[in-house]
Amino acid sequence: MQKTLDKFAIGERGVVKAVAGEGKIKRRLFDMGITPGAEIMLRKRAPLGDPLEITVRGYELSLRITEAQCVTMNTADETTAGEAKQ
Amino acid sequence: MKRFALAGNPNCGKTTLFNSLTGATAHVGNWPGVTVDKRDGVYKKCAEPVAIVDLPGIYSLSPYTPEEVIARNYILDEKPDCVINIVDATNLERNLYLTTQILEMDVPMVIALNMMDAVERQGDKIDSKELERRLGVPVVKISALKEQGLAELMDKAFNESQKERRGTTVLKDTALAHLIGDLRIALSGQNVGNPLFHAIKLVEGDEIEVAMHKETLPMVEEFKKTFEDEIFGNDFEALVADGRYKYISKNFAPVLTRKSAEKFRTTRSDRADRVLTNRWAGIPIFLVVLFAIFHLTFSEDFLFISTFANWANSPLPTLEDLGLVVAGEPINYGVRWLATIYDGAIFAPGVIVNNVWNDMIVGELFGWIQGLIEGSGMAAWAVGLLNNGVIEGLGAVLSFLPPILTLFLFFSILEDSGYMARIAFILDRMFRRFGLSGRSFLPMIMGFGCSVPAMINTRTLADEKERTATVRVIPFFSCGAKLPILTAVAGAIILHFANGNGSADLITYSMYILGIVVAIVSVLLMRATTLKGETPPFIMELPAYHAPQFKNLMAHLWDKTKHFIKKAFTIILASTIVIWFLTHFGFDWRYLGDEEINDSILAGVCKLLQPLFTPLGFGSQLGEYGWVFVVAAVAGLIAKENVISTFATLGACLIAANIPALSGFDPALLEDESGIQSVLAMIYATGITVPGLISFIAFNMTTIPCFAAVGTAKSELGDKKRFKWTLVFWLAASYIVGAAIYTIGSWWWTLFIWLAVVAAVTCLIVFYNKGKIKIKFTKRS
Numbered sequence: 038m039q040k041t042l043d044k045f046a047i048g049e050r051g052v053v054k055a056v057a058g059e060g061k062i063k064r065r066l067f068d069m070g071i072t073p074g075a076e077i078m079l080r081k082r083a084p085l086g087d088p089l090e091i092t093v094r095g096y097e098l099s100l101r102i103t104e105a106q107c108v109t110m111n112t113a114d115e116t117t118a119g120e121a122k123q
Numbered sequence: 124m125k126r127f128a129l130a131g132n133p134n135c136g137k138t139t140l141f142n143s144l145t146g147a148t149a150h151v152g153n154w155p156g157v158t159v160d161k162r163d164g165v166y167k168k169c170a171e172p173v174a175i176v177d178l179p180g181i182y183s184l185s186p187y188t189p190e191e192v193i194a195r196n197y198i199l200d201e202k203p204d205c206v207i208n209i210v211d212a213t214n215l216e217r218n219l220y221l222t223t224q225i226l227e228m229d230v231p232m233v234i235a236l237n238m239m240d241a242v243e244r245q246g247d248k249i250d251s252k253e254l255e256r257r258l259g260v261p262v263v264k265i266s267a268l269k270e271q272g273l274a275e276l277m278d279k280a281f282n283e284s285q286k287e288r289r290g291t292t293v294l295k296d297t298a299l300a301h302l303i304g305d306l307r308i309a310l311s312g313q314n315v316g317n318p319l320f321h322a323i324k325l326v327e328g329d330e331i332e333v334a335m336h337k338e339t340l341p342m343v344e345e346f347k348k349t350f351e352d353e354i355f356g357n358d359f360e361a362l363v364a365d366g367r368y369k370y371i372s373k374n375f376a377p378v379l380t381r382k383s384a385e386k387f388r389t390t391r392s393d394r395a396d397r398v399l400t401n402r403w404a405g406i407p408i409f410l411v412v413l414f415a416i417f418h419l420t421f422s423e424d425f426l427f428i429s430t431f432a433n434w435a436n437s438p439l440p441t442l443e444d445l446g447l448v449v450a451g452e453p454i455n456y457g458v459r460w461l462a463t464i465y466d467g468a469i470f471a472p473g474v475i476v477n478n479v480w481n482d483m484i485v486g487e488l489f490g491w492i493q494g495l496i497e498g499s500g501m502a503a504w505a506v507g508l509l510n511n512g513v514i515e516g517l518g519a520v521l522s523f524l525p526p527i528l529t530l531f532l533f534f535s536i537l538e539d540s541g542y543m544a545r546i547a548f549i550l551d552r553m554f555r556r557f558g559l560s561g562r563s564f565l566p567m568i569m570g571f572g573c574s575v576p577a578m579i580n581t582r583t584l585a586d587e588k589e590r591t592a593t594v595r596v597i598p599f600f601s602c603g604a605k606l607p608i609l610t611a612v613a614g615a616i617i618l619h620f621a622n623g624n625g626s627a628d629l630i631t632y633s634m635y636i637l638g639i640v641v642a643i644v645s646v647l648l649m650r651a652t653t654l655k656g657e658t659p660p661f662i663m664e665l666p667a668y669h670a671p672q673f674k675n676l677m678a679h680l681w682d683k684t685k686h687f688i689k690k691a692f693t694i695i696l697a698s699t700i701v702i703w704f705l706t707h708f709g710f711d712w713r714y715l716g717d718e719e720i721n722d723s724i725l726a727g728v729c730k731l732l733q734p735l736f737t738p739l740g741f742g743s744q745l746g747e748y749g750w751v752f753v754v755a756a757v758a759g760l761i762a763k764e765n766v767i768s769t770f771a772t773l774g775a776c777l778i779a780a781n782i783p784a785l786s787g788f789d790p791a792l793l794e795d796e797s798g799i800q801s802v803l804a805m806i807y808a809t810g811i812t813v814p815g816l817i818s819f820i821a822f823n824m825t826t827i828p829c830f831a832a833v834g835t836a837k838s839e840l841g842d843k844k845r846f847k848w849t850l851v852f853w854l855a856a857s858y859i860v861g862a863a864i865y866t867i868g869s870w871w872w873t874l875f876i877w878l879a880v881v882a883a884v885t886c887l888i889v890f891y892n893k894g895k896i897k898i899k900f901t902k903r904s
Contacts, residue, residue, distance in 0.1 A: 050387070055354065056361070061187050065662045067364035068183035070217045073354055075368070078387045081397075084405040085552035088661050092387050094216040097396075097665040099548050101555075104662055 038112045043089065043105035045079040051110035052076050058107035070094040071108055125284055126174045126201075127166075127277075130194060130225060131209035132218050133180030134541075134666040136237040138162075140209055140267035141177040142678050144277070151682045154179075154193050160582070168274060169281050176203065182217070182664075184224045184324075186331045188585060198228055199317055204284035205231040207276065209267075212242045212249055213667070216368070219375050222258070223367045227290040227320040231283040234262040235276050240269070245390075246382035254378045259291055268672065290319035293370040299326055299362060302346045309339055327360045392541075392667040399542065405549050412542070413568065416533045420473035420526060420572060421603060429468030441467035459483065477525040485521050489514050504714040507707060508700070516699025520691040520762070520831060523573060526603065527687065528680055530572045534565065534580060535679045539671035543583070544663060551661055557643060558650035560584070560659050563593045567642070570600030574832035578839050579683070586659035592649050594836055595849050596642035598828040599856075601635055604763035605824055609634050611767060611798035612820045618799065619806055620813050634820060641825055641860055645852075651888050653848075691831075698830050702761050720754070720776050729753040739822055739858065740815030740865035748777060748808045752819055762829045767798040774801030777808045784808055814868025818861040826857035 039054060053075045056066050070093050071077070080090040080097065088101045131137045142149065145164025154161045162177035178197055179190035186192060198206060208225055210218040225232060236251055255262040261279045265272035294300060306322035315321055315336070324332040325343055333340055347357045355361045399408055424430055432439045442448040442465070447458045463478035464470055470478065493510045501509075537543045543565065551561030562584050569577035577597045584590040601609070613630035617623060650656070705725040707715050715723055729750040736742035741752035751773045758765040778790050784807045792800040805811070811819075827833060827850060840846045866873040 060360075062660050062662070064183075064185050064187060064360060064364070065660060067361060067368075068185060068220065069662055069664070070220065070368060072361075072365045072368045074365075074372075076386060080393075081400065082402070083400065083548050083552060084402050085549075087552045088548060090400070090548065090665060094214075095386075096214045096217060097393075097667070098662065099544075099665050100662045101551070101660070104660060 039109060040112060041106050042077065042079070042091070042108040042110050043102045045089075045110070045112075047079055047081055049112065050076065050078045051112045053108060054111045055109045056107055057109070058104070062104060062107065066100075066104070066107065069098055070096075071098075077108075077110065124165075124172055124174050125204040125281070126176060127205045127207055127280055127284070128176045128178050128197060128203040129207050129209060130178045130198070130221070131180065132182055132211060132214075132221060134664065135180070135209050135211035135214075135218060136267040137177065137180055137209050138678075139672060139675060140235065140237065140265070140273075141175060142674060143267055143270050143273060145175050149678070151686075159190055159193060166277060169277050173277070173281065181221065183221060186329050189587075192331070198225070198230055199320070203230065205233060205280045207233050207235055207280055209235045209237050212236050212238050213245075215249070215379055216371050216376055219371050220367055223293045223371065224320075226258070226260070227292050227317075227323055229288065229290050229317050229319070231280075231286060231288045232260045233276065233280045233283055234258065234260060235267075235272075236262055236264045237267050239264045240266055242379075245388075248380045250378045250380075254375065257374055257378070260288070290317060292319060292323060293374075294323065294363065294366045296370070297362065297366040298350070298352065299359065299366070302326060302343065306339060306342055309342065310336070313339070323363065327363050329360075390667065392669075395668050396545070396665075400545050400549060405545075409546055409549055412537075416530070417572065419471050420529045420533065422471040423474055424468040425471040425474075426469070439467055473526060473529040476529060477522075480525045481522050485518055489518050504707070507714070508703060511707075512700050512703030513696065516703070516761075517691060517696060520696075520699075521688075523575065523831060524684070524687060527573050527576050528684065530569060531576050531683050532676060532680060534569065534576070535676050536671045537565075538583070539669075539675060541666045541668040544665050547661075547663070548665060555658055557646045558656075558658050559589050559592065559646060560586070560661055563589060566593055567597060567600055570597040570602060573602050573604075574598050574600075574828050575687070575835045576683070578832065578835045579686075581839060584659075586656070588650075588654045588656045589659050591840060591845060591849075592646050592654050594839055595649070595852055596645050598832060598853065599638040599642040599645070599825055601638045601824050602763070602828075604829065606631070607798065608759070608763060608766045608823055609820055611770060611802050612816055614797060614799035615802035615806060616813055616816055619803055630817070634824060637821060637860070638824055641856060645856060648888075649852075651892065655892075699761060702758075720772055721750075725757065726750060726754060729757060732757075736861075738865065739861035740818045740869070741809075741811060745809040745811055745815075748782065748805075749811075751777070751805050751809065752811070756819070756823055756826070759823050760827055760829065760833075762831070763823070766823060767801075770798045770801035770805070774804040777804050782808050784810075812869065814865045817868060818865040821864050822857045822861035824857075825853070825860050827853045 042051075045051065053071055053073050055073060056063055056071060058066065075093055078092045080092055082089055083099075088099050089105055090097055090099050091105075092098075129137055129141055141162055141164070144166045145162075148167075149162055149164040152161045152163075153159065159179050164175050166173045166175050176197070178194040181188070181191045181194050184191055184195045197203070206225055206228075208222050210222060222234065234254075236249065236254070239249065242249055251262045251264050261283060263272055263276040263279055265276050267273075292303065294303060303319070303322050303326055306325055307318045310318040310321050310325075321332060321336065325336055325339060328343070343359070347359070350357050352358075352362060355365065398404060401408075418425075429439050442453070442458065442462055444467075447454055447461065453459045453462055460483065463482060464475050493514055496506055496509050496514075499506075534543075537546070546565060547561035549561065550564045554561050554564060563581070566577045566580040566584075569580055574597050577600075578594050581590045581593050581597075584593060609631045610627065613627040613634075616630060617625045617627045702725070705728070706720055706723045708724055709715055709719075709722045710724055710727055720726060730753075732753050733745075733750045734743045736753055736756075737744060742749065745752070754773065755766050755769045758769040775790070778785055778788060785804060788804055788807065792803075802816075806816070828836075833850075836849060837846050840849060863877055867877060
């Protein structure tokens with residue numbers, strides 16, 4: 038199933054499908070390791086609900102909901118199915 | 124001398140490595156044109172001494188942040204003899220992303236694999252020999268913290284610096300390889316240095332490269348027309364970034380063997396984070412931390428021991444009660460030391476340091492020098508200049524040093540431990556409303572202590588506009604030195620106008636709140652007009668928590684101390700001398716004693732300025748002696764402490780001047796250090812009203828801050844024009860706030876005029892901004 042990263046529940050995992058967004062923000066997301074194929078887990082939301090904390094490529098990254106909306110994800114169940122096929 | 128550059132991600136241990144390599148030779152300055160720290164030093168243990176330059180911590184070599192541009196231009200233009208790329212072994216993939224970009228440059232390179240101990244503690248292994256083989260450049264395992272492997276690293280780097288290295292790329296297997304190859308050949312045909320690096324940046328559509336190599340750009344455009352990737356389309360920037368990470372995951376990441384297969388491990392740092400940024404506990408914990416910092420720095424009742432003792436009806440004795448202080452004088456030298464720690468209450472560590480520094484070190488030393496000068500038989504004006512101008516001035520500035528350093532120490536601990544990033548994380552939501560990010564909160568709150576470290580701390584803000592806005596509103600967060608002004612005037616108001624019935628504290632608190640409100644309104648206004656721009660993004664690493672390094676903390680503090688002392692002895696010293704001249708000489712160039720201040724040049728100028736303050740309630744309507752408030756406000760521009768001492772001088776002058784309104788006023792009362800009596804004398808002499816007095820303190824709180832803060836703002840803002848406008852902004856803000864308070868306080872119905880003006884201005888800005896968008900749209904279509 039596909040959804041954007043901001044829709045994730047806490048603890049939910051997935052694989053990046055695509056990254057949209059305006060040039061500077063997209064480049065920053067890429068530079069920080071959010072590229073297609075990267076696995077991401079949503080760790081938590083800040084006490085006021087925004088920003089989010091994710092684990093990507095083995096480290097913790099914080100980003101806002103508006104920035105997370107740029108990241109389209111394949112959610113975990115599909116990933117495991119994909120792995121099984123391989 | 125050979126030059127080696129240190130490059131790496133933020134939080135990879137780069138500064139620790141730099142400090143270990145250079146030790147006492149380190150020097151901190153600024154990169155030209157920007158306020159990004161530039162550190163350099165010398166490493167002496169190689170075959171020959173080597174200069175080390177610490178490049179800013181970066182994640183990539185994109186053109187979007189000043190740090191990244193600095194680092195890339197340094198390597199390309201200054202051509203260091205070797206680049207030492209520090210790689211955090213606990214975070215291999217993301218760190219190697221930068222490595223793949225530096226590899227593309229024609230520069231000798233060595234990888235320093237840092238934090239291997241942390242990797243091994245988790246039971247993981249990294250095959251550094253295999254990594255070296257795959258990267259094609261030497262890899263050395265080091266521990267910057269324990270200073271292990273540094274000699275080997277530097278020997279390898281020295282060795283490499285004697286060889287040439289051509290850039291290599293990890294993009295050989297991507298669809299863009301051909302284009303990159305062609306561009307590289309074309310660029311080397313044009314004798315461009317680092318052709319591979321430039322070729323790849325050109326493919327990325329990097330704005331700096333595109334401007335630099337316009338004639339080669341059509342090759343990329345041509346290729347783009349025929350190219351279509353199924354995921355990325357023809358977004359080459361994305362394709363390149365993706366290519367790098369793909370290569371890293373496939374070829375470099377396998378050198379790491381993990382003990383557990385779980386990709387999203389929960390480390391000790393994560394467990395700590397679960398509490399510290401907890402949905403419910405996060406904000407309360409943060410408030411406690413903040414309170415603790417201020418308590419440890421400024422509290423004269425450490426851990427509230429004295430307050431508790433009072434509750435228990437057994438108050439702690441003061442030194443006077445104990446007979447150790449008689450008639451205000453300590454009975455011996457030992458008691459003076461005791462008085463720095465305890466007097467009816469135990470002082471917080473910050474206060475103790477402050478007392479020791481000011482009473483025992485600076486006070487003692489300067490007192491001794493002043494005694495020497497007084498006994499030297501110099502002319503009265505020379506003694507006055509040296510003692511009251513130079514030495515008192517320096518003393519006033521140096522007295523700031525302890526609270527600045529104490530606050531800085533705490534904030535460095537927060538920064539180094541990784542908690543600072545979490546504070547930004549917790550508070551971002553609140554600050555975004557004002558067009559700022561969570562990061563700007565700390566500098567602002569530091570302003571309650573002292574504006575100087577607060578402004579320096581804005582360096583943690585990435586966005587230039589956000590930084591300017593933050594620097595500008597920091598003085599509105601009333602600093603420690605402004606508190607005495609508030610308490611003196613508020614105390615006098617309650618005594619004189621309310622017969623002592625009422626709470627002076629209430630006035631003080633409302634002034635603090637007023638400062639915050641003015642700050643919020645100003646930020647909103649600036650972000651809507653002169654400092655327009657999108658809210659800066661918040662894509663930020665949350666580094667793993669770790670214990671702060673003592674050595675790093677001390678290096679930080681030492682930098683700040685040097686910086687501050689340099690300023691104290693240059694710009695601030697010069698200004699205090701000028702002000703001293705203005706207050707101690709008349710227009711006839713006659714030297715004036717302290718009591719003759721109303722004949723001074725400063726008083727003359729302030730009498731001229733007096734009418735300007737009429738709308739604020741302390742101008743012409745106060746009559747002959749009204750200028751005293753203006754002098755006090757002007758004196759505050761040097762140091763806000765001066766306002767209280769000026770009150771005392773002015774009070775004495777007024778009584779000496781035999782004004783009828785002051786007959787029966789006991790001059791002995793002016794000895795009172797709080798300044799309340801001096802303000803009372805000024806109230807009697809001028810007949811100022813309550814709104815006028817409140818307007819006076821509000822003006823002092825929001826106007827141009829002290830010299831030290833102005834000097835800091837100047838160096839932090841960098842840009843001269845921006846600094847000038849900042850001064851104008853402070854003046855305008857304080858003038859408007861003062862005028863609003865005075866007029867509304869005196870004639871309540873003017874409130875409606877002010878509201879109408881506010882509404883009109885708001886509408887104007889909103890419509891102007893909307894109108895602008897429309898213009899842009901029509902132009903585009």
